[in-house]
Structure formats: C-alpha cells, structure tokens
Amino acid sequence: MGQAAISVVGLSKRFGAVTALNGVDFEVPAGTVFGLLGPNGAGKTTAIRILTTILRPSGGRAVVLGHDVVREAANVRRLIGLAGQYAAVDPNLTGRENLRLIGRLTQLPRSRRRPRAAELLDRFDLTEAADRPVRTYSGGMRRRLDVAAALVPEPPVLFLDEPTTGLDPQSRTALWELIRELVRDGTTVLLTTQYLEEADRLASRIVVVNEGRIIADDTPAVLKSRLGNTVIELGMGDEARAVRASAVIADRIGEPPERDGALLRLASRDGSRLLLDVLHSLDVDRLVPHTVTVRESSLDDVFLALTGHHTRSQEPSGGPGGGPAASGPGGTPASGPPGSPS
Amino acid sequence: MTATGAVAGAATGAGSLGARIAAPVRDGLAVAWRNLIALRRVPRLLVFSTIQPLVFVLMFRYVFGGVVGPALPPGVGYVDFLIPGIFVQTAVFGSMNTAIGLATDMQTGLMERFRSLPMARSAVLSGRTTADLARNVFVVALMTAVGFALGFRIHAGVLSFLGGVLLVLAFGFAMSWIFAVVGMAVGDPETAQAAAFPVLAPLVFASSAFVPVSTMPGWLQAFADNQPVSKTAEAVRVLVLGGPATSAVWEALAWDAGIVAVFAPLGVWFYRRAV
DSSP states (O other), X not given: OOSEEEEEEEEEEEETTEEXXXXXXXXXXXXXXXXXXXXXXXXXXXXXXXXXXXXXXXEEXXXXXXXXXXXXXXXXXXXXXXXXXXXXXXXXXXXXXXXXXXXXHTTOOHHHHHHHHHHHHHHTTOTTTTTSBGGGSOHHHHHHHHHHHHHTTOOSEEEEESTTTTOOHHXXXXXXXXXHHHHHTTOEEEEEESOHHHHHHXXXXXXXXXXXEEEEEEOHHHHHHTTOSXXXXXXXXXXXXXXXXXXXXXXXXXXXXXXXXXXXXXXXSSHHHHHHHHHHHHHHTTOOOSEEEEEEOOHHHHHHHHHSSOOSSOOOSSOTTOGGGGSOGGGSGGGOSSSTTO | OHHHHHHHHHHHHTTSHHHHHHXXXXXXXXXXXXXXXXXXXXXXXXXXXXXXXXXHHHHIIIIIXXXXXXXXXXXXXXXXXXXXXXXXXXXXXXXXXXXXXXXXXXXXXXXXXXXXSSSOTTHHHHHHHHHHHHHHHHHHHHHHHHHHHTTOOOOSOHHHHHHHHHHHHHHHHHHHHHHHHHHHHHOSHHHHHHHHHHHHHXXXXXXXXXXXXXXXXXXXXXXXXXXXXXXXXHHHHHHHHOOSOOTHHHHHHHHHHHHHHHHHHHHHHHHHHOO
C-alpha cells in the first residue's frame, strides 16, 4: 500500500491531426479514488482507453500495478475492470447471462460464476429483471448492469468512465456508496466525470483536464477553496438594477460580483453568511432580487476560475448537483436571466 | 494485496504451451455461446438465412431444371446434381452473416469491454465463425429434408453423405473467416453486406454449384473449374452421388485450410487495430 496503483508519465495520443492527450502526468495511490474531471472532448475517455489497453498511446508511458499497459497488456487486463460511457452489455442476453459471460471471459472458476452473478444482480437491484433480455432494460438499468459487469472478476483497479451519467439520483447515490465500499476493501478507482460534486464526494484527488492537458491537480478541498464551494446567483430583473445592486454589494463585501446581464453571481466558502449580508444590504436600498439561487459550485465555475473562460461544451442538465447547478447560465450568455418566470 | 498475488500467478500460467492453445478455444466457445443465444432470441436471423436457400432450391429445381437436365451426365437427375450445389451455395452466402454480425458488434460498446478483458484476441472472431458454423449445421439439415421432399436421394451410402456434409461445413467455416476480415475491415453492417455480394455472386454462379461448367465459355471455365466453390461442389457430389474417386475432396480441403491460414491471422490483426 501507499505506492502508486496507476502511474502516467508524459502520456499523449494523437488521432491524425487531432491531439486528444498532450503530455499528461499523474499518479493514483493504491486504495484511493482518483477523479479525472473535464468537459466533453477534454481527453478523459482517451486516457481511460489507453489505461485499459484498448488504445495504444502515441507517446509517454502508463503503468497499472507495475505492468506497462502496452508491453504487458495481457497482465494489465487481469487486474482491471472497466465500465465505459456506453453501456457495454449484450442487448440479446439477459442480465444474468451477461454477467456469466464476463465471468467466463475473465476466467472466474466455473463454480463462482453463478453465485457472483446473483450477488451482483442483487447488489445493483437487478434481481427482478435478471432473466429478461437486456434490450428490455431502461437506460439506467443498463448502466447499472454495465458497472456490475466491470466488478465480476473483483478487479483491484477499477476504471469508471462517467459512471453516473444517465442514472437517476437514487441509483447515483447507491453507486457512490458502492464505490466507497470497494475502496474501503482496497480497490483503487479512477473515475471520470463532468460533475465537480461527484468528484468532490468520492475522490481524494482530482485532476482537471482541458483540451488534452492537465490544468489542475489537487485535492477537492483545495480546488473548491479557489473559488468557494457555494455559488449565489441573483436575478435582478433588468440590467440597470443589476448594475446598481452590483455597486451596493461591492460596497458591502469589498469586491463586485460577476455580472452577466441582469444576473449577479458570487462565490463563497460561507454561503449563508454571504447571502444574509447581501440580501440585507440590497433590502436597505430597495433592490430586492427577482430570483435567488444558491447552489454548489459546478465544474463550469471551476473552469471559469482556472481558465478564465467557460467550458466549451454546454453541460447537460440533470447532473448530480440537480437543478441549475449543471447548466451554468454562462453557457448561453445571450439568453438573459434564466428562470425568472418561475 | 493478496488479490494481486493470485492474479499474477494466473498471468504467468498463461505462458505455457497448453494454455496458449486452450485459452483461445475456451474464450472462443464462450463468445460462440453468446452469439448462439442471440440467434435463439432473435429468430428472424435464423429464419432469413433459411428462407433464401429454400427459394433457391425451388427456383433452380423448377425454373432451370428442364434446361440443365440434358447437359448433365447420363443417369444423374437434376435434383441430385442441385442439392450438393445448394449446400455449398448456402454455406457461402451464409458466411456473409459473419461479416454482418461482426460489423454490428464493432459498433457496440461491448467490443470496448472485450478488448479490456483478459481474453484471447482471436475469441471475438472465432466465436462468431463458430456460431455461424452451428447455424450452418441447422440450415444444411433443413436443406437435406427439403431436398428429400423434392426427390433428392443419397446414392453413395450414409457415411459418405455425412462426409460430404462435413466438407460443406468446413468450407462454410473457411468462408466465414474471409468475411470475418471483411466485417472487421469495413466496420458497419450495411457496408459489409454491400461489399460481400459482388464477391460472392461470381464465386457461386461462375461455378459448378448449379450448372455444369462445360456449358461456360472457355475463359470462364478456367476460373470456374479451379475456384473453391466448384472444388467443394464437385467433392460433395462425389461423396453424395458416388462416382469415380477424384482428388476433389483433398483439393477442397486444401482450399479450406489455406483460407483459414491466411484470413484468421489477418482477422486478428484487424481486431487488434480496429477501435
């Protein structure tokens, strides 16, 4: 223990003229959760595919539990589990058959295959659907089966590529709990996500990637303290009021909030204190906001803090934060204040 | 980390010669099992690969039978001439399903998972060709029954007939490996189907499968006489109908072995590279 389970040095991958990874370095200590955070197209999936021996890197080196992913790919495959972005299960097989197939292909002893499949089906709440073809499953059920398939051989290193995308909140929480459990039992988990909250809840270390490069490598606490973990957004109705409110707030807290049309945005480590202060001073000037949103800082906020610009891709809504957290209004600056009619 | 220790032990065991042969067979059978389940769950796959040879039997028997009959050696009925040809044609066209099946697989996330598993690199391909072999067993049995209903009879003993059937299956298996490569190379089912037909049609029709080669122009005879479909059809006819022993059986088997020897490694090469 203590040594690196995964070690990546100068890893790069080019597809023709496109550079998906551009000299990436990181180390994942054994028995921890490591978060690879970034927008779509940042290179997260490419990194996972190289580490799971699916892709060969164009340059650099990656080692999993002491085995080079290129020269000792066969050994690496015995030590890893992979749950990809797309539910990699056979639609014509039942859930149980899928898991037994993976058991056979990972050389699980014959006597272990059935009990292991039953155990995982139970754990992922799929026992009732276990003997139905997977093509009759809902998207969330397929994703759960996909993660279950990755766990069949009890791999010491687990790769989860956006494992909770498309899961309902209940399944997501259950998966988070499961990941914590696995890590308690000594599994190393490398997880990619677009959601800061997910990385924050699970990972002891986070690497933020953008356009194939690492732009931050830190603990979640440090990353969030760079901008504060709570974001407050005030919809002032129109721009004139927003400008006036901005001046009032700047007087009160010492710095002006970020303004986006009629919308004011503030980040803080102590959200409730700030909210009280701000609302109080606005009330004195009779500048009552039309809408008030208090939320966890999103990946987009981290990006803004790290790079000075928003993530290129529009974040899909319905992320782990729920509500407006996943879709920062900055993604569509022309659309004016969001949510005022409600 | 006890888990790692156990796994490392298994990894070194994989290097022995026995394991190097056993692992691909074991993994190939696992994938074949998966493909056969799909065949059972989606019966239309089996129905359509059965209807097509049925249509061919009826068409050739009743449309061309009258014309071709007189060109046959005396004493040979067209049904008896036709059924071995239909066997071979069924095996050849059936191999197109290998390309379509693999190309379809390539588009699913399942292939990504297979690549990350400690399974033989040949297993996805051999599992597909093996499942298609099993399907061919079913289709050939059905064609035999249909042939019997139309007047086809075994003339050279049951064992010899079964030998002929095995030869058909071996040829179908070899053709499957060609189309495994096609499927890996093109990567989508529609293109696989479009690419397969122009190759298959001349192989099947410019052969002795349905008509005697002697009715073709000389330049075409040179091709038709020596290509594998003719060799196999000729060998199967000898085994089913009797007649003078020829080298056709060995030549057909040599074609099969040659095809697998070239296309199996080529297919695995594509599998390793395709993403």
